[in-house]
Amino acid sequence: MTQNTGETQGSTVLVTGASGRTGSRVAEAARAAGLTVRAASRARGFDWHDGSTWPQVLRGADAAYLVYPSDVGAPDAAETVGRLAREAVALGVRRLVLLSARGEEQARPTEEALRASGADWTVVRAAWFAQNFSEGPLVAELREYGELVFPAGAVREPFVDARDIADVVVAALTGGERYVGQVVEVSGARLLTFGEAVAEVAAATGRELSYRAVPAGEYGERLAGFGVPPEEVEFLVGLFETLLDGRNAHLSDGVRQVLGRGPRDFGDFAREAAAAGVWKP
Numbered sequence: 001m002t003q004n005t006g007e008t009q010g011s012t013v014l015v016t017g018a019s020g021r022t023g024s025r026v027a028e029a030a031r032a033a034g035l036t037v038r039a040a041s042r043a044r045g046f047d048w049h050d051g052s053t054w055p056q057v058l059r060g061a062d063a064a065y066l067v068y069p070s071d072v073g074a075p076d077a078a079e080t081v082g083r084l085a086r087e088a089v090a091l092g093v094r095r096l097v098l099l100s101a102r103g104e105e106q107a108r109p110t111e112e113a114l115r116a117s118g119a120d121w122t123v124v125r126a127a128w129f130a131q132n133f134s135e136g137p138l139v140a141e142l143r144e145y146g147e148l149v150f151p152a153g154a155v156r157e158p159f160v161d162a163r164d165i166a167d168v169v170v171a172a173l174t175g176g177e178r179y180v181g182q183v184v185e186v187s188g189a190r191l192l193t194f195g196e197a198v199a200e201v202a203a204a205t206g207r208e209l210s211y212r213a214v215p216a217g218e219y220g221e222r223l224a225g226f227g228v229p230p231e232e233v234e235f236l237v238g239l240f241e242t243l244l245d246g247r248n249a250h251l252s253d254g255v256r257q258v259l260g261r262g263p264r265d266f267g268d269f270a271r272e273a274a275a276a277g278v279w280k281p
C-alpha cells in the first residue's frame with residue numbers, strides 16, 4: 001500500500017479507464033491510500049471522444065489519472081489529451097498523471113500536450129503489462145487454443161505488473177510536489193521473451209501453452225480478419241514493429257525509485273492469475 005503523506009487525504013481523484021487493467025488497480029490503490037475515487041469510463045458516462053461528457057467528471061476533482069484508449073500514441077491522442085488537460089486545469093484540476101509507454105516515440109506528442117497544458121503533470125511510462133497475458137485481447141486465444149500468436153519474435157521485455165503501475169501512480173498523486181514535472185519509467189524485474197513468459201504461464205497452469213512468433217505484417221492481416229479497421233491495423237503494425245525491435249530490452253528502476261521496493265515478479269503474477277482460473281479453458 002502507498003503511504004499518504006496526509007496532505008491529499010480525502011481529496012478526489014478522477015480515474016479514467018477505471019474498468020481497465022491499470023485504472024481498476026489505480027482506483028483500488030487510491031482508495032486504500034485514503035483518496036476519494038471518481039471512476040470514469042464510457043460505462044459511467046465519460047467518453048474521451050465526446051467533450052460534452054468531460055466537465056461533469058472533472059468539476060470538483062483535485063487530480064486525475066489519464067489513460068487514453070486504445071493507445072497513448074494513437075493519431076488523435078495528443079490533440080484529445082491536450083484538450084482535456086487544458087479543460088481540467090481551467091476547472092481547477094491541476095494534478096494530472098498520464099499513463100504512457102516506454103520507448104514509444106508515437107506517444108511523445110501526447111506527453112508534450114500534457115506538459116503544455118499548464119498542469120502539475122507526471123508521466124508514468126510503462127513497459128508491457130504482465131496483465132496483457134491475463135486480461136484483454138490476447139487472453140482468449142491463449143485460453144481457448146493454448147497458443148499466443150504475436151509479432152514479438154524473440155525480443156526480451158521486462159513485463160511490469162499493473163499493480164506496480166498503480167502503486168507508482170498513487171505515490172505520485174499523494175506525493176505533493178515530489179513527482180511534479182517528472183517522467184517515471186517503470187518495468188518488471190526480469191527480461192523475458194514472449195515465449196519465456198508463456199512458458200511461465202504454462203508452468204503455473206500445468207497446461208501446454210505455446211507462443212508462435214509471426215511477422216508484424218502477417219499479424220496485421222489476422223487483425224483485419226478479426227474486423228479491426230484498416231487505419232487501426234496500420235497504426236498497430238507500425239507500433240509493434242518499433243516497440244518490439246529490441247529498444248525496450250532493458251530494465252527501468254522507477255518502481256524502486258518511487259516505492260523503495262523492487263517490482264513484483266512475473267512468476268508470482270502467473271501463479272496468482274492461474275490460481276484465479278484465468279487460463280482455464
Ligand SMILES: NC(=O)c1ccc[n+]([C@@H]2O[C@H](COP(=O)([O-])OP(=O)(O)OC[C@H]3O[C@@H](n4cnc5c(N)ncnc54)[C@H](OP(=O)(O)O)[C@@H]3O)[C@@H](O)[C@H]2O)c1
Binds near residue numbers: 102127132
Ligand atoms: N498494454 C500495455 O502493455 C501498455 C503498456 C504501456 C502503456 N499502455 C497504455 O495503456 C493504455 C490502456 O490502459 P489499460 O490497459 O489500463 O486500459 P484497458 O484495460 O485497455 O481498458 C480501457 C479502459 O478505457 C475505457 N475506455 C475505452 N474507450 C473509452 C472512451 N472512448 N472513453 C472513455 N473511456 C474509454 C474502458 O472502459 P469503457 O469500455 O467502459 O469505456 C476501460 O476502462 C493505453 O493508453 C496504452 O497506450 C499499455
